[in-house]
Amino acid sequence: MLLAVLALATLMVAAWFVLLGMVKTEDWRIAAYNKVLDNLLLADRLREKRGLKLPFGDPERKIAKLEAQNGELQRGNLKTLGILDMPGYVFARRFEAFGKGSLHKIIYSKSFELYGKKHAENKTGQLLARIFSYPLIGTAFVLALGAAAMGLGNTEAGVGIAVVGAVLVFVLVYAMYDELGDRVKKRREAIIRQFPNMASKLALLVTSGMIMEKAWKETAYSQNSELYKEMQKASEELDNLVGPEEAYGEFIKRCSTKETAKLASAIVQNQSKGNAEISGLLKAIAKEAWLERRHNAKREAEKASSKLMIPTMLLFLAILAMIMLPVLMNLTAL
Numbered sequence: 390m391l392l393a394v395l396a397l398a399t400l401m402v403a404a405w406f407v408l409l410g411m412v413k414t415e416d417w418r419i420a421a422y423n424k425v426l427d428n429l430l431l432a433d434r435l436r437e438k439r440g441l442k443l444p445f446g447d448p449e450r451k452i453a454k455l456e457a458q459n460g461e462l463q464r465g466n467l468k469t470l471g472i473l474d475m476p477g478y479v480f481a482r483r484f485e486a487f488g489k490g491s492l493h494k495i496i497y498s499k500s501f502e503l504y505g506k507k508h509a510e511n512k513t514g515q516l517l518a519r520i521f522s523y524p525l526i527g528t529a530f531v532l533a534l535g536a537a538a539m540g541l542g543n544t545e546a547g548v549g550i551a552v553v554g555a556v557l558v559f560v561l562v563y564a565m566y567d568e569l570g571d572r573v574k575k576r577r578e579a580i581i582r583q584f585p586n587m588a589s590k591l592a593l594l595v596t597s598g599m600i601m602e603k604a605w606k607e608t609a610y611s612q613n614s615e616l617y618k619e620m621q622k623a624s625e626e627l628d629n630l631v632g633p634e635e636a637y638g639e640f641i642k643r644c645s646t647k648e649t650a651k652l653a654s655a656i657v658q659n660q661s662k663g664n665a666e667i668s669g670l671l672k673a674i675a676k677e678a679w680l681e682r683r684h685n686a687k688r689e690a691e692k693a694s695s696k697l698m699i700p701t702m703l704l705f706l707a708i709l710a711m712i713m714l715p716v717l718m719n720l721t722a723l
């Protein structure tokens with residue numbers, strides 16, 4: 390058993406290092422690109438917390454550190470890049486069944502919503518690299534720990550460490566993949582919540598006589614939440630002479646909700662008909678969105694009330710026990 394575990398751990402470590410030795414410049418470039426993007430996203434989140442007293446340090450100092458790190462990466466200094474991901478980049482590049490297969494398509498569609506067309510491919514590659522590289526080196530590490538325990542004479546503990554550790558490694562790796570889906574789901578829910586207000590505002594501006602493109606831009610920059618940021622991207626594309634079909638089409642893909650798809654499709658189909666027809670259509674869409682929001686609120690309230698039934702029943706049973714126990718004790722005494 391000990392020799393088998395050691396051999397498997399050694400084989401996995403050897404495979405990881407062989408792949409690490411095959412890393413090319415393009416792999417480092419993609420890893421650096423993703424690191425810069427991650428730093429930019431983190432810096433944006435920290436900027437939203439400016440002025441707040443946070444227990445984990447000054448946001449301004451962290452932002453400055455991230456910006457300095459990005460400057461080093463852009464100048465070609467890759468010291469801040471870790472090597473844990475790199476064998477995964479090599480594996481995905483050399484084996485298309487993994488790097489371009491069904492898992493790639495699933496991750497890409499979710500990354501497209503979160504990061505847009507520009508960054509989706511690179512972020513997909515980053516997650517694929519981690520999905521392969523982390524289990525390989527992580528499992529090798531826990532197998533080595535298990536083998537060490539076996540070598541000290543505690544076979545049961547060694548097997549337990551190896552098995553439980555390997556399971557935990559794969560659970561943690563799956564959690565990275567699942568977290569991507571959770572972020573997409575929360576983002577869609579946020580977009581759906583913001584849609585009625587946005588549609589009402591857009592309908593009001595168009596009804597007042599503002600042309601659609603200007604009304605869209607005015608609405609987009611009125612707030613800075615998820616839906617409005619996607620509208621801002623579409624507005625920037627329109628300003629850069631991207632065709633309305635393409636700009637609104639990308640907006641539909643990034644938001645990936647039926648509400649935004651209906652709105653953008655209506656705008657594209659009616660852009661040549663003037664404000665008279667589109668304003669009525671926008672009012673109808675806004676009215677429908679508010680009705681749907683009320684229905685969703687009722688459904689959420691029903692779900693909440695059903696979830697409260699269990700603690701209510703437990704509380705009732707506890708009160709019943711407190712009342713009945715003295716009675717039963719008195720009866721027993723008699």
